[in-house]
Amino acid sequence: MKMHYDVEGGEFINVGTASSQFKKTLKMLGIGADIIRRISISMYEAEINMVIHANGGSIDTEITPERIHVVLQDQGPGIENLDLAMKAGYSTASRQAREMGFGAGMGLQNMKRNCDELQISSVLGEGTRVEITVYLNQES
């Protein structure tokens, strides 16, 4: 089953709406608590990044009995050096974003730690695509 969410940029106050809605869907499907926790944390971090670094974008989710797959696509500035971005504490967040409590530089780390597969492809000046996968059959 597929779902689509549009995420507005520059809206720092309600950030996380799509993740929150998706979480509700997962609960209605009776998916295990640990899986929900891991996918929510990953998706939430990626959604925030899309808002604070890339002026929004879109999210497509797919749930099958085997896995949960989330694709976040934006037309933002892209990531110049992915290895550097992955480092804990590295952040290019704006002052405004920092003042709102974002930009600790832990988002990508958090995503990597919580999902089973993380794929990021990014083209400077064109945008970033983040793919998150969590497998369902691990939890009894």
Add this chain to the structure above:
Amino acid sequence: MSYTHSVTLDWEKCIGCTDCIKRCPTEAIRVRNSKAEIMNDRCIDCGNCIRVCSSHAKKATTDPIEMMADYKYKVAIPAPTLYTQFKKLRNPNIILTALKKMGFDEVFEVALGADVVTEYSKLLVQEKKVQLPMISSACPAIVHLVQMRFPTLIPNIMPVISPKEAIARYARNHLVKKGIPSDDIGIFFISPCGAKVTDTRDPEVFDTSMVNGVFSMKEIYLYLVPIIRELGEDEVEVLQMGSANGIGWAAIGGESTASEVYNRVAVDGIENVINILERMENNKLDVEFVEALACVNGCLGGPLTVENSFVATNRMLKIRKYLQFKGKTRDLNILDSSVSLDWDRQLSNKQVMKLDEDMFKALEKMERMEALYETLPQIDCGSCGSPTCRSFAEDVVMEHARIEDCIFMLREQVRKMAEDMVKLAEKLPPSIRTKGKGGEDE
């Protein structure tokens, strides 16, 4: 898994409006046949619907006072909120004495239970036996909310029984040791809310409560007022055993203050609690302790209280000040290390939001639900009896509602029917049909 909740509907009074369905945090209410219906397995007894209903058609059911007569030895265990309900009253001993005059043989305070629970919780945190951030387990409505809507946070709930249950266990243990047969002892909790009624009748983490009955604070208040008015100063017994901190648990922030956790969030009001739990679920709450109470201003705002909760909060401060300088406590120790404060079993994941046991079927239902939702007006008007268009789509898929229950969908169908009728009406009988008009394949 269905449990008997305390919040119920007064059928006569309900006018079938949509006020309550919109404010229920677990979407547990529907309007059917012009009356609100509470879904048993979804209600967490938070009392929101009791507060919003302008027809006063929702109530928290408690036990009848006559139940006292069933026991030879009657014990009152009042929630500390009771102390804040009386004008100009600072000394808890007056209220505790009045309870004895009302017919109770003994009174033990839930505040004392709170003192013990405070110490025990501190110990668990020190010994790192808990997962941070810890969520207080004091409010049963919040515990049920987590079980239903935030199952990922179940491991964060403080695994300690509630102050009410703690004091009931100590009380019974003490009295039995004094030689009173357990069957003769009736322990009655004086409650600020319905959530504590449910928690007593149907406990989550152990089999049977040591509390025999739960009385409404409102009702007890009416008994106490005339007794307190007549009570002479020399008649006041020293019965208080709980500390100011234990009493303070009734107000929001009280538990945190008592356990001296500095890195904490104290949140009251169910919507605010939901916001904080959402944050916690996203791993975005860097605190050690979350004191979460369903009612605004904590238990002082419970649906079975008499006084305005902001006034009661002011009174709580005055009581605390009074106790600091003039408080007198009873010389008796009923605490006993053989009494356990641990849970007997883990909290269950209630998963009441689940569409189907079988995930394949759940997925299929979810797909139909989403497809239907797309065709709905998405204005959450509530006239179908479901709180939102999305929950209506869910109700249709779960076969708890029909698509025509949505007036917009109904209107759409009527419009189609009308169009068909016009088309039919235009079809003239062959005798008066002229060429090119009213016929079908001409």
